[in-house]
Amino acid sequence: MGPEVSRTDRFHIEETNDRRSPFQRDRDRILHTRAFRRLGSVTQVVHADEGMNYHNRLTHSLKVAQIGQRLAEYLIEDADEDTIQKAGGLSPDVVEAAALAHDLGHPPFGHAAEEELMIQTAAKGLIGGFEGNPQSFRIVNKVATHSSDYRGLDLTYATLNAILKYPWTRGSAGPERTKWGTYHTEREIFEEVRKLPTPGPDDQGQSLEACIMDWADDIAYAIHDMSDFYKAGLIPLEQLIRDSSEREVFVKAFGEKYDTPKNWDPEKFLEENILKTGEIAASGGENPFKSSFSNKPENRGTLNFMTSELIRRYLGLNKDTEVFVDPSINGGLYITESLKHEIKLLKFLTEYYVFQDPTLVAQQRGQRKIIEELFTTLYKASEKGAEYNEIIPEPFCSMLNQDVYEADLDDSTSKETRARIVADLIASLSESQAVDLYQRVSGENPGSVTESIL
Numbered sequence: 001m002g003p004e005v006s007r008t009d010r011f012h013i014e015e016t017n018d019r020r021s022p023f024q025r026d027r028d029r030i031l032h033t034r035a036f037r038r039l040g041s042v043t044q045v046v047h048a049d050e051g052m053n054y055h056n057r058l059t060h061s062l063k064v065a066q067i068g069q070r071l072a073e074y075l076i077e078d079a080d081e082d083t084i085q086k087a088g089g090l091s092p093d094v095v096e097a098a099a100l101a102h103d104l105g106h107p108p109f110g111h112a113a114e115e116e117l118m119i120q121t122a123a124k125g126l127i128g129g130f131e132g133n134p135q136s137f138r139i140v141n142k143v144a145t146h147s148s149d150y151r152g153l154d155l156t157y158a159t160l161n162a163i164l165k166y167p168w169t170r171g172s173a174g175p176e177r178t179k180w181g182t183y184h185t186e187r188e189i190f191e192e193v194r195k196l197p198t199p200g201p202d203d204q205g206q207s208l209e210a211c212i213m214d215w216a217d218d219i220a221y222a223i224h225d226m227s228d229f230y231k232a233g234l235i236p237l238e239q240l241i242r243d244s245s246e247r248e249v250f251v252k253a254f255g256e257k258y259d260t261p262k263n264w265d266p267e268k269f270l271e272e273n274i275l276k277t278g279e280i281a282a283s284g285g286e287n288p289f290k291s292s293f294s295n296k297p298e299n300r301g302t303l304n305f306m307t308s309e310l311i312r313r314y315l316g317l318n319k320d321t322e323v324f325v326d327p328s329i330n331g332g333l334y335i336t337e338s339l340k341h342e343i344k345l346l347k348f349l350t351e352y353y354v355f356q357d358p359t360l361v362a363q364q365r366g367q368r369k370i371i372e373e374l375f376t377t378l379y380k381a382s383e384k385g386a387e388y389n390e391i392i393p394e395p396f397c398s399m400l401n402q403d404v405y406e407a408d409l410d411d412s413t414s415k416e417t418r419a420r421i422v423a424d425l426i427a428s429l430s431e432s433q434a435v436d437l438y439q440r441v442s443g444e445n446p447g448s449v450t451e452s453i454l
Contacts, residue, residue, distance in 0.1 A: 004195075005157055005192070005193075005195045005196060006157065007089055007091075007094075007156065007157055007158035007196060008022040008023075008156050008157070008158065009156065009157045010022075010154050010155070010156055010157070011150075011154055011189070011192075012147075012149070012150055012154045014154075021093060022156050023091050023093035023094045023097060023156060023158065023159060024093050026093070026094070026097040026153075026155045026156055026159040027093055027096050027097040027100065029146055029153045029154075029155065030097055030100045030101045030104075030140070030153065030155075031100060033104075033144045033153070034144070034428075035104045035139050035143070035144050035428065036058075036061075036100060036101075036104065037058075038428070038429075038430050039056065039057035039058035039061055039103060039104070039106070040056055040057075040058035040059075040430075041056070041108075041430030041431050041432055041433075042056060042057040042058070042103075042106055042107075042108055042109075042110065042430065042431060043056065043057070043106075043108070043109050043110035043431065044056050044057055044059075044060050044110065044221070044225070045110070045225060045228070045229075045350060045354060045355075045360075046354075046360065046363075053228065053231065053232065054228050054232075055221075055224050055225070055228060057103045057106055057110075059224075060103065060220060060221060060224065061099060061100055061102065061103050062100075063220040063224060064099040064102065064213065064216045064217045064220045065095075065096045065099035065100050065216075067099075067216040067219055067220055067311060067315070068095040068096060068098075068099045068212050068213045068215075068216035068217075069092045069093075069095055069096040069099075070092075070315065071095075071212055071215070071216060071315050071323070072090055072091070072092040072095040072096075072209070072212055073092050074315060074316075074317075075090065075212070075323075075324065075325050075333075076090060076092070078324060078325075079324065079325045083325055083327060084325060086199070086327035087199040087208045087325050087326075087327040087332035088196065088197045088198050088199055088207055088208050088327075088332065089158065089208070089209075090208055090209060090212075090325070091158065091209070094156075094158050094159050094162050094209045095162065095209050095212050095213055095216075097155070097159045097162070098159060098162035098163045098209060098210065098213045099213045099216060099217070101136055101139075101140055101159075101163050102133075102136055102163060102165065102213060102217060103132070103136065104135075104136045104139045104140065104144075105131075105132040105133060105134070105135025105136035105137070105138065105139055105427060106132045106135075106136075106427075107130075107132070107135075107371070107426055107427040107429070108367075108371075108426070108427075108429050108430060108431040108433070108434040109364070109367035109368075109370070109371065109431060109434070112364035112367045112368050112371075113367060113368065113371045113426075113434075114130065114131065114132050115368070116368040116371040116372055116375075117129075117130035117371060117375065117423055117426065117427070118130045118131065119372075120371075120372065120375040120376075120379075120419075120423075121419050121420070121423050124379070124415055124416060124418075124419035125412065125415065125416055125419075126416045126419045126420060126423075127170075127183070127184050127416065128169065128170045128180070128183040128184055128185075129170070130423050130427075131170075131179070131180060133165055133166055133179060133180065133181055134170075134180055134181055134182045134183045134186070135183075135423075135424075135427055136163060137160070137163055137164065137181060137182050137183075137186055137190070138182075138183055138185065138186050138424070139424075139427075140152060140153045140155055140160070140163065141153075141155075141160070141186050141189050142185070142186065143395075143424055143428070145395070157192070157193045157195075157196055158196065158207075158209065160189070160193040161193045161194065161196050161198075161207045161209070161210065162207055162209035162210045162213060163181075163210070163213075164181040164182070164190075164193075164194075164206065164207070164210055165179075165181065165206065165210055165213070165214050165217075166179045166180050166181040167181050167190075167194060167198075167204060167205070167206060167207075167210070168180055168181060168182075168204055169181075169182055169183075169184065169187065169190070183420070185420060198332075199326075199327045199328070199329065199330065199331060199332030200327070200328065200329050200330035200331060200332060201328075201330070202330045205330035205331055206330065206331040206332075207331075207332075208325065208331065208332035208333060210331070211331030211332060211333040212333060214331075215314075215323075215333060215335065218343050218347070219310075219311060219314045219315075219343065221347070222343045222346035222347045223307055223310050223311065223346060224307075225346075225347070225349075225350040225354075226346050226349050226350065227303055227307060229349070229350060229353060229354050230293055230303070231293045231303070233292060233293065234353050234354050234357065235349050235350070235353045235354070236292070236353075237274060237289055237293075238289060238290055238291050238292055240270050240274075240349075241270050241271055241274050241275040241278075241289055241290070242271075242275070242290075243267075247267065247270070250352060251266050251267060253348075253352060254266060254344075254345055254348050254352075257348070258341075258344055258348070260341050261337070261341075264337075264338050264341050266341075266345050269341075269342055269345065270345075273309075273310065273313070273342070274289060274306060275287070275289060277289075277302075277305065277306045277309050277310075278290070278302055278306065280305075281301065281302040281305040281306070282298075282302065285298075287302075288302045288303075289302070289306075310346075313339070313342075314339055314342075314343065316335075316336070316339075320336075321336045321338075321339055322334065322335075322336045323335050323336070323339075370434055370435065370438045371426065371434070373438055373441075373442060374426055374434065374437060374438055374441070375422060375423070375426060377391075377441045377442075378391070378392065378422045378425060378426070378441075379418060379419060379422050382400055382404075382418040382421065382422055383418065384404070384405050391441065392425070393425070396421055396422075396424060396425045396428075399421050399424070400418065400421055403417050403421065404417050404418055404421070
């Protein structure tokens with residue numbers, strides 16, 4: 001074990017008379033970044049420009065923050081101080097800050113672009129390739145700015161640890177190959193913050209605050225994606241809450257993908273937690289969930305009531321559910337097992353009915369082409385002395401100067417570092433910026449010389 005570290009430690013010492021707590025300052029630093037503001041123009045499931053009917057990464061992150069903060073407050077109320085300390089400590093402000101930061105690394109166009117950037121960076125031999133979670137960790141440590149004296153936001157160790165949903169570097173096989181929390185470029189920072197104690201027997205487990213944020217993330221997108229696509233007419237709740245051939249086929253597909261215990265019945269869950277919720281909200285009137293969605297006030301009210309009731313359920317506020325702090329288990333958060341199965345089913349609704357929609361798949365093909373062309377063009381331009389080198393905008397031009405051109409790197413390391421910075425650039429774009437930049441460099445639409453993209 002190295003020297004003892006504190007939850008409020010930062011990598012840069014600063015003197016301040018700020019009245020906010022260290023964790024409140026973390027939250028505010030993230031909230032005021034350009035990287036956070038950009039999330040309003042980044043896909044959650046469908047294109048961010050589709051309008052207000054669908055969540056984007058910004059509205060999603062705000063809801064994760066609200067749910068996570070509230071759950072942290074309830075857990076503190078219900079647990080004694082010794083239990084919280086044994087679990088490594090808990091602050092609602094840390095959970096909120098981590099929730100606001102957790103999706104900063106998602107590139108424009110969401111998972112389609114994430115997969116394409118992985119292909120492009122891996123082709124350049126870049127260790128760790130590209131993935132949204134380690135990119136979020138990199139942004140708060142190396143890309144976003146808070147001071148002219150250093151890169152990054154200089155967040156506390158506790159907040160950095162809470163951002164790590166997957167507290168390991170990329171592995172060669174298994175789950176650690178598909179999801180990981182840090183690139184090798186941030187490994188020293190990662191190893192330092194991981195000196196903080198975490199609950200459970202596994203020292204590679206999540207911190208309690210990361211586990212709360214992770215659960216809040218699952219709750220938020222499981223519920224709001226179901227709501228979004230029911231309203232859009234893509235998820236047929238009206239058929240799934242009753243005994244129908246549609247429900248039979250859906251439940252069978254769910255069972256083929258996920259192992260569920262014999263004592264948990266997905267059909268019973270759909271009836272008791274969606275059908276009956278609609279009946280309660282209707283107060284003796286017609287249950288709106290028995291038909292496809294209409295935009296009447298009573299239908300919207302019923303849908304919002306169901307959303308509220310489901311969130312209450314997944315925070316452990318119902319009699320038949322439990323969510324509490326348990327320092328003896330990895331992550332430190334006990335969640336009734338049936339709740340985890342319910343969340344999987346709600347998320348599967350979107351996967352089953354939306355992800356394979358031909359229109360969405362066609363959009364994603366075009367989006368991947370944009371990312372591929374941008375990476376190829378910008379990577380060529382990132383070479384020192386290359387033609388059109390000036391198309392690399394700040395702050396990435398300065399990063400290339402400091403980390404590549406002025407550094408004593410061998411050819412292989414130089415190429416990898418350039419690939420990482422180009423990935424940083426693309427991941428920093430909103431979707432409209434990505435399209436505009438693509439059109440300029442491809443000649444489709446040169447735009448105006450007075451209009452900068454970044």
